[in-house]
Each structure stands twice: as structure tokens, then as C-alpha cells.
Amino acid sequence: MSEFEYWRLCDQLSLVQAALLMSGHDPSNIEHEVERRAFAKQPPGYAACRQALIAAIETKCLRGYLDYDEGCDINGNSYSSLDAERSYVLTEGIGDWLFNRGVRSNFFLPESEAPKEYLDPANERFAPKLAAAIRAWEAVGDDRTIKGTPKQRLEKWLRLHAPEYGLTQKDGKPNESAIQQIAKIANWNLRGGAPTTLATQPPANANVVGKTAKVFKLKKHAANSGGASFELDDEIPF
Numbered sequence: 532m533s534e535f536e537y538w539r540l541c542d543q544l545s546l547v548q549a550a551l552l553m554s555g556h557d558p559s560n561i562e563h564e565v566e567r568r569a570f571a572k573q574p575p576g577y578a579a580c581r582q583a584l585i586a587a588i589e590t591k592c593l594r595g596y597l598d599y600d601e602g603c604d605i606n607g608n609s610y611s612s613l614d615a616e617r618s619y620v621l622t623e624g625i626g627d628w629l630f631n632r633g634v635r636s637n638f639f640l641p642e643s644e645a646p647k648e649y650l651d652p653a654n655e656r657f658a659p660k661l662a663a664a665i666r667a668w669e670a671v672g673d674d675r676t677i678k679g680t681p682k683q684r685l686e687k688w689l690r691l692h693a694p695e696y697g698l699t700q701k702d703g704k705p706n707e708s709a710i711q712q713i714a715k716i717a718n719w720n721l722r723g724g725a726p727t728t729l730a731t732q733p734p735a736n737a738n739v740v741g742k743t744a745k746v747f748k749l750k751k752h753a754a755n756s757g758g759a760s761f762e763l764d765d766e767i768p769f
Contacts, residue, residue, distance in 0.1 A: 534559065538638070546595070546618040549625070550581035552638045566615055584620055585613070592628055592694050595620035627666065627695065660713055663689060663696035668717040685714040 535557045538544075544552070547565060551558040554576030565573055587593040598617040603609050625639040631652050634640060648654050650662045667688045671677065677684040689698060693705040698713075700706050 535638075541622060543619050543621050546581060546584055546597075546613075546615040546620060549584055549620050549622075550577050550615075553580040553584070553625075553629075555638065563616070581615065587628060588618075588620060590694055593620055593624055594691065623670075624692065624695070631695065659696045659698075660709065663692070663698060664713045664717040666692070666696075667713065668719075671717075681720040682714050682718040685717050686710055689713055 538548070538552055538558070541548075545562070547562050548558040551562060551565065551574065554574060556574045556577065561574070565577065570578060584593065584595075585597065588595040588597055596619055598614045600612045600614055601609070622639070626637075627650075629637050629640050630650075633653065649657070650665065651657060652659075652662075667685045671681065671684045671688050677687055679687070689696075689710045690705045693699050693710065694703075698706045698709050
């Protein structure tokens with residue numbers, strides 16, 4: 532694996548790092564000074580990728596955070612300036628986002644990981660809800676970091692990625708009806724109910740302990756009443 536490819540290990544990147552990688556440049560040596568370069572001296576494609584990432588974060592197509600410096604100049608005029616080094620984007624979903632815009636070759640979209648035809652928006656038979664169901668199923672899987680039942684976890688993922696698959700209403704809010712329908716399709720736990728955890732399961736020797744306690748109770752009762760007694764190895768009469 533080359534030094535450039537080690538960046539694939541990052542779950543989160545600064546806006547500068549992501550824009551450099553997306554435009555085909557290794558951030559290692561230039562990430563801390565690229566923003567201070569004149570526009571004409573910035574790496575090719577950097578400015579366009581930077582702007583595209585900002586718009587994707589603002590429209591919630593990608594998850595991230597935009598950090599703005601706000602203040603007033605010497606004339607009292609307020610200003611707001613984006614700090615691209617403190618702003619960040621989560622790498623999960625960048626590949627799909629690029630693919631949905633027709634990009635087929637990029638750092639965030641290795642050829643071996645290119646989505647199938649049925650996930651390609653350019654395909655004439657592309658079905659957004661089908662693609663959303665498949666992607667949600669793949670992403671959630673056995674990931675226990677998202678709390679809840681499988682269906683609840685699927686719904687949460689679909690809400691986070693709703694803009695990517697047209698699952699939003701006119702006001703931009705997630706389309707809950709469509710999300711619930713898709714979650715039902717992708718849900719592998721058809722029995723429903725709360726997820727089983729080790730904390731809710733009784734200890735393996737719970738029955739043995741309980742039966743032993745009953746035997747001692749019977750022996751004590753028999754001794755006090757003068758009746759028959761039962762040894763621990765005898766069959767309990769119940």
C-alpha cells in the first residue's frame with residue numbers, strides 16, 4: 532500500500548484533506564499551506580472539489596461540519612469566513628456521492644469498490660428505493676454502534692442519507708412513510724421485538740441453583756415435621 536493509500540484508513544478528514552484527495556493530490560506536504568496560496572497556484576481541481584464538498588455538507592448529502600470564523604472588521608462590518616482546516620467531512624458515503632454524479636475513477640471510489648449497475652443512477656432501470664434498501668442493509672449489518680432493533684437502525688441510516696436517494700419532502704425533511712417502507716424491505720429480523728443482549732439472558736446455571744435451593748427447603752421442612760426426607764440425589768417429587 533502506497534503512502535497515498537494510507538489515507539483510506541481515515542473515517543474523518545478535514546475539508547482541505549478531502550478536497551486534495553478527491554482532486555488527486557496527497558495532503559501530506561501541502562495541507563497546511565494550500566489555503567494560503569493564491570487561487571491560481573492551488574493544485575488543479577482543488578477549488579472545485581472544495582466547493583462541491585461544502586455544498587454536499589450544507590445539503591446533508593454528506594455528513595460533516597463547517598466551521599466559520601465570524602467577527603467585525605475595523606469599520607464595524609460583520610464577516611463570516613470558512614475555516615477549511617477545522618471543518619471536516621466523514622468519509623463514509625463519499626464514494627456513493629461521487630458515483631451518483633457520474634464519477635467513475637477517484638481516490639474515494641476504487642475500481643474494485645465501484646457500485647453495481649442496479650446502484651447506478653445512470654442506469655435506465657435504476658430504482659432509488661431499491662438502491663436505498665441495499666445500501667442501508669449493507670451499512671447497518673451487524674454494526675451495533677447504532678442502538679435499537681434492526682428496523683430502527685435501518686430507519687436511522689435512511690434518515691441520515693435521505694437526500695442521496697430522494698427520500699425527502701419538499702421542505703427538505705425526511706419522507707418518513709417511504710423510509711419506513713424501505714426499512715421493512717431491508718429488515719432481516721422479521722420476528723421484531725427488542726434486540727437480544729447478554730444482559731437479558733439468565734445465567735447458564737440459574738436452573739441448577741434454583742432446584743438446589745428447593746431441595747434444601749424440602750429437607751428442612753421434612754426434618755421439622757418428622758416426615759420423609761429426600762437426599763440431594765433423590766428425584767424431587769414435583
